[in-house]
Amino acid sequence: MTVSANPLLSDRDVDFQLYEVLDAPALCALPAFAEHSRETFGLVLGNVRRFAREVLFPTYRMMDAEPPVFRDGRVHTHPLLRTLYPQLVELGLLTASRPPEVGGQQLPLTLYSMASVYLMAANLSAYAYVGLTIGAAHLLEAFGTPWLREQFMTPLYQGEWTGTMALTEPQAGSSLGDVKARATPAADGSYRISGSKIFISGGDHDFAPNVVHLTLARIDGAPPGTRGISLFAVPSRRPEGGRLVDNDVRVAGVIHKIGWRGMPSLALNYGEEGDCHGWLVGPEHRGLACMFQMMNEARIMVGLNGVATASVAYHEALAYARTRPQGRAAGAKDGQHQTPIIEHADVRRMLLRQKAIVEGGLSLLAATSLQADLAAHAPDEETRKRAGLLLDLLTPVAKTFPAEKGFEANVLSLQVHGGYGYSSEYLPEAWLRDQKLNSIHEGTTGIQGLDLLGRKAVAGGGVALQAFSEEVLSTVARARQAGVPGPWCAALEASLESVLELTMALGAMGMAGEVETMLRHSADYMELFSILAVAWRWLAQAAAAREGLARGGESQEFYEGKLRAAQYWFATEVPRIKVLVKLCSSGEDSYTGMRPEWF
Amino acid sequence: MTVSANPLLSDRDVDFQLYEVLDAPALCALPAFAEHSRETFGLVLGNVRRFAREVLFPTYRMMDAEPPVFRDGRVHTHPLLRTLYPQLVELGLLTASRPPEVGGQQLPLTLYSMASVYLMAANLSAYAYVGLTIGAAHLLEAFGTPWLREQFMTPLYQGEWTGTMALTEPQAGSSLGDVKARATPAADGSYRISGSKIFISGGDHDFAPNVVHLTLARIDGAPPGTRGISLFAVPSRRPEGGRLVDNDVRVAGVIHKIGWRGMPSLALNYGEEGDCHGWLVGPEHRGLACMFQMMNEARIMVGLNGVATASVAYHEALAYARTRPQGRAAGAKDGQHQTPIIEHADVRRMLLRQKAIVEGGLSLLAATSLQADLAAHAPDEETRKRAGLLLDLLTPVAKTFPAEKGFEANVLSLQVHGGYGYSSEYLPEAWLRDQKLNSIHEGTTGIQGLDLLGRKAVAGGGVALQAFSEEVLSTVARARQAGVPGPWCAALEASLESVLELTMALGAMGMAGEVETMLRHSADYMELFSILAVAWRWLAQAAAAREGLARGGESQEFYEGKLRAAQYWFATEVPRIKVLVKLCSSGEDSYTGMRPEWF
Structure with missing residues (x-):
């Protein structure tokens, strides 16, 4: 008795946030967004809503049930990804918020954020390949040389390859200053990379020919701590003589995650054979600074994911509560028909709490994204600066609230389902597992x-x-x-x-x-x-x-x-x-x- | 890097609760407990501690990883149970708190509660077979005729068979008045049972020859609602002519639970072939009243389970935090060695919160169990009555606090483990899954x-x-x-x-x-x-x-x-x-x- 027609997110609410609570179309008065209007917003949302509900959501349970397999040194992801990823690319997501110079539509982040919530709610793992690829390409766009951009950014934005962020090492998670991976300058201006990374999401798969790892490492002789870390583009296969050759990045193991099971999280070894080439992105020793310039956006994405994962579960609980009969309203007699459980005050309490968390969180993310748009594109510096301050202040909250309270909402969705919620034949437990990552990655709640x-x-x-x-x-x-x-x-x-x-x-x-x-x-x-x-x-x-x-x-x-x-x-x-x-x-x-x- | 030497529970704390916070040995002044003393308490606890740590805990992960399989109409539980269950019986658990008349030691519940927390913390599923069997046997002891006690209670208490509580039906969970299973009087004084039950824990397995289901059903013509429900003993195989014959109780399916994976939760069909015999336990139409007389104890057991599951996870987090290096104490320089994460204030906050929940919960359960002992065994009626009132009042709290806040403690244990906590190669996620049931079964938190x-x-x-x-x-x-x-x-x-x-x-x-x-x-x-x-x-x-x-x-x-x-x-x-x-x-x-x- 699972409830299948899940809307993922309330369209009415998204429109409310964009057009009534905020005035998102006013952003189109900014030169950067001059090509857009409420109409183009509507087209984008319409496409995304359809795709999320009709194509992406039906794949969620299958990908959760069959996580990637590590065999013969390679990671084999769910076969569905071979058709899903090109469709996600086709939807224009990779460059939707990027400028025309890199082939993008330059949509406001405010709109892109709301659109991405549908995709995350439908199948967060499938969407995560897109999110990670954007993150890697964006770093190359911001800090890469023209050669690097051509070699690596372009195939990423075009959807031919995918990208990762390779920061964490077994001894360096929250404490990135302790990164030990090494980069040794080579004669050709590139570096030879060696070391181990862990928890690398999407670090290998079999639906695209290459993965580019934006990797933190220390150049030989670099100062200790956070000020000695540099950023490198390290592909799994490097372009050489017009073709791709193995670049000595090995999968050392797959981590068995409890959620996000459509996407592998890997341990990677770089340079076991001394032949791992990497290219410096941005200035020497300034890798963390480069990474941190992307941090607000990455953390907003986690917040959106928290909202999305709580939202899809909330809508499942709501539909269940409207149809599941159990007990009677206060004062009714034994002989009467059972009422849907939404009639019970305590069930309505659980649903209203979920609603308050989900829609409050969505509203916070929309408002934070709006500040990001202003910080990047307002014409006057004062507005940009003020918006940047607000963005910096709100980002940790917009990341943490949906992760922590969103998890609580996911727990309530399971609870509304009673004994059935404890069964893996119903979906709430899967979203509960997914949600738990959001208080850990991209900086723990403590951080x-x-x-x-x-x-x-x-x-x-x-x-x-x-x-x-x-x-x-x-x-x-x-x-x-x-x-x-x-x-x-x-x-x-x-x-x-x-x-x-x-x-x-x-x-x-x-x-x-x-x-x-x-x-x-x-x-x-x-x-x-x-x-x-x-x-x-x-x-x-x-x-x-x-x-x-x-x-x-x-x-x-x-x-x-x-x-x-x-x-x-x-x-x-x-x-x-x-x-x-x-x-x-x-x-x-x-x-x-x-x-x-x-x- | 899992932490293996987990104490499950602090011995020092259990002794503190029994001998310093409470004066549990004072119970031995009551005639019912006159055979006992602090020394016998110590012997019982010593045996249980050793067994829980050395025998039971090492089986937990294996049983979680290989849940029961439904094949050829029968449920095949983990092979380890064939040796574990007899060992649990050997430990004297089935009758430890029962009187000598039924072969028991008549230990105070206060002591039995504390002892059971170790077993639940070590492997809650393995212990649950014991708990359910005690529950079923206890109902027969309290309400069964001498014949019923001999036929069914004795083999249960002796550990030959196991028992279940068969209350829930697909349309009747929190709302037991809606139970539809039928009981038709037969000429021999027994009844023919028909209907379906769901979520029947331990409803079938292959480590003992019989299961006795204490089953709620309606006698033909019974009044509607809660006042028309009777209690029956319905074995999977009935004694007939000196041997056990099939009693027409069929497994209709196994529910894929997210936790408690060592114990099957089943859908059962009674009387598909019209040959399911059941025997009335207690008066006609008073089945719920009989059941409710056992409810306090059953709910205390859930509370103990909540504490146990939070406790084992807390101790795992504590050991991890003491050994896992990450970052530096405030004010330290980059170059210094990383410190164990227990040095970070926010990690200590998470650990102290777990401690406060676990030990506060344990103390509440000890105090509630003490009232149960007084309610049952104090010599004067006034004391019994007062203790009974306290027991009734405290029981819903002692059930709910460990279920709800215990779950929060389990979340914190996972969080302390960072990214590793999100991996199923570490144990905190398993206990998180286990704990979630406690807010649902034996009356939801709302109830x-x-x-x-x-x-x-x-x-x-x-x-x-x-x-x-x-x-x-x-x-x-x-x-x-x-x-x-x-x-x-x-x-x-x-x-x-x-x-x-x-x-x-x-x-x-x-x-x-x-x-x-x-x-x-x-x-x-x-x-x-x-x-x-x-x-x-x-x-x-x-x-x-x-x-x-x-x-x-x-x-x-x-x-x-x-x-x-x-x-x-x-x-x-x-x-x-x-x-x-x-x-x-x-x-x-x-x-x-x-x-x-x-x-």
Whole structure:
């Protein structure tokens, strides 16, 4: 009794976020996006929605059930990928947000983000090959020489090859400064690469002839730590004399992941035979800096994935709850027919919580993507700078909230399914497995907390937070104008105020050299900031919903649902900010004071 | 790099709970337990600890990797069970807590509970056959005729056969009143059973010759709903003419569960050929009432399982964090050696949270089991009655807290392992899968919330809550005496007071007929009550730790760790009670007001 017609994501909600909560078409006034309009947005979304639902989603369960196999030194991915990947390329995804110079359509990231959520919700592994390839090609576009771009970027963007990010080593995950892979200069200007990488997603497969690994390594004699790491393009097969020859990158093993099972995660050995050629991308020793310039976008992609994985599960639970009969409404007699479980208050609670997380997260990602567009393409430098600050501040939150709370939503989807949810014949458990990666890759939740509090919130005397504050207050003004309940507006203002005060106090501690004390509660700070940021998005949605109701028309039920979800967030989550602010400012030292030997 | 020497559970902590926090040996003053003493407790625990670590735990991964197979109409379980089950029987587990009349040792449940946590932590599926068999035999012991006891109870208790609970049907899970299986009286005084059951754990296997299903069914002509359901003993093979003959119970399918993979969960068809014999257990139409008399114990077992599954994962994470090098302590230079990740504050936070959940949960289960012992065996009726009220009140909390927060602890164990945690070559993901069942079976978390608030907390004008209040205040007095920080004592008193007030207000609402409003926030009530109950246990542990420190001796580090974990609970969880009380009393109606069509 699985529920098959899953919409993945609510079209009405995506349109609401783009056209009513935000004014995404206004981006088309920027020169970079002048070719676009609400109409082209609609065409792109229409194609993606159709493809995601009709082509991609039906492949999800098959790819989850038959993960890649490592045989004869090569990784054999699911045979479906041989037709799926070309179709994803055909859809124009690889260069959709890239400029015309590299063959792209230069769509705003705001639109691309929303479109990609459908693809991720349909089959995250299949889409991930696209995402990784874009990431690798984008690095070459930004930092590669014309030769490198021609040799490697072009086949990536054209969908002939695929790409990876090869950062992690067995001893260097969160701690990239400890990367040991070596790069020895060769006479021809390239390098000979040696070393081992692990958790390399898409590191080998059998549906395209080559994989280009954007690889972190140390040039011989480089300084230790983070300032001695360089970035290299290292293909699995290198172009030589007009053909591709083996480049001495070996698959050392496949990691048996619990999710994302359509995509292999590999251990790779470089240069076992001393014949692995790599080409420097960007300046020597500046590899991490190059990588970090792409980090915001990569982390936004993880956030989108978190939303997508929670969204598809939420819609599955919703359809199940509407059709599964069990028990009776309060006050009914034994003899009466059973009611669909959506009639039970506790089931509606679980569904509303999922909705609040999914749509709150989607709204946060849309708003963050909009800042990315402005940061890259606004004509005046001041706007670009301000948007860049907002982007930097919001990114760790937009990555972490969907990963952590999205997982909670996935747990609730399984719970709504009762005993059936515990069976692998139903899909919620698969999405639960998929979701768990998002709190780990592209910087763990712990790392994001340190980034948010230790860097972003206090940088430049809190200038990013100041910009955030302006955005929040402008949303409050809009909400008041639209007739959103006053207590919600007041609660958001008060919460913002208390977070600003807390941040100043913590920043002052950092300035005074008490960094350990300042960062002690970075996880709690991330938690409270996430609640605040999502409350901001729910207030914006409530405002747009009230405006919509005032206009009248067909969407009344949709708007009423939005107002209930906003109410839920303000009633259940926002009051927790106060508790968390107190915790962060209390100097509470249970875990920093807990000595390892006391456990 | 898996960590293999996992202690499953801290022996020091179990001893602490039994002998320092509680005074479990005092139970031996009761006539029922007069044969026992701290020495016999120690012998039992010693045997169980050794068996769990040396025999049972090494089988866990193998049984998870090779789940039962359905072939030729029979279920083939892991071959290891053919030697493991007799060893579990040999250990005396089946009758350990049963009276001498049925061959038992009559150990206090308090001790049996603690012992079973080791076995569950080592291999929950293997142990579950024992738990189910005890449950089935115990029902026969309590309600069966002498003939039924001889025919079915004896071979179960002797370990020759195994037992199941066959309640759920495809259309009747949480809603047992909708059970449809039929029982038609036969001339010989037995019944002919027909119908289908689903999710029957251990419903078939190949390591013992027979399975007895304690089955809910309706006698022809029975009234509809919960008052027309009877309980039957239905063996897979029935004794006839001195031998076992097929009893027409067919395996219709194996459910592919995501965890508990050492034990099959089955769909069963009864009486396809009209030849399924069943024997009535207890009075006609009183099957649910009989079942519910065993419910507290069954739910305590689920709670213990939640603690066990979180505990083994916590110890795995702890060992990993002590040995895995990554990054450097704050303020260190790049060139220095990497430190074990336990040195990072955020890792210690994750470990301390796991410790607080695991040991707080264990303490709650020990205290609840103690009430069960008193309820069954105290010499005076008043004590029995009071203990029974406490047992009824605490059971839904002792079932739900370890299931829900234990799952969170399991997530943290995976997170501590970073990318390796996402691999099935490491164990945390397996325990995460196992744990998820505990919020679903034996009454979902939603059902437990309704039970706690709608029945237990308000029953008899709040008399159970009154007894709970006395227990809490007596713990506060002990803590003050021992020099536990005053603010913790005051916080627990204030929280208790606010929960009592809230419950009175909600109870009054129920009395006034506003049941829907009263129960609207039953999930939030469960949450706040859980925090309160565990805070009570942490205050008791803090008191015992302070007393221990005052005595001096070898355990100083252990006691310091206890005080830090208590501090953590009071700093991070207890303040949430106030927020949740406000939510429950506010009449907040977001999800009850959310109409199904608004989603």
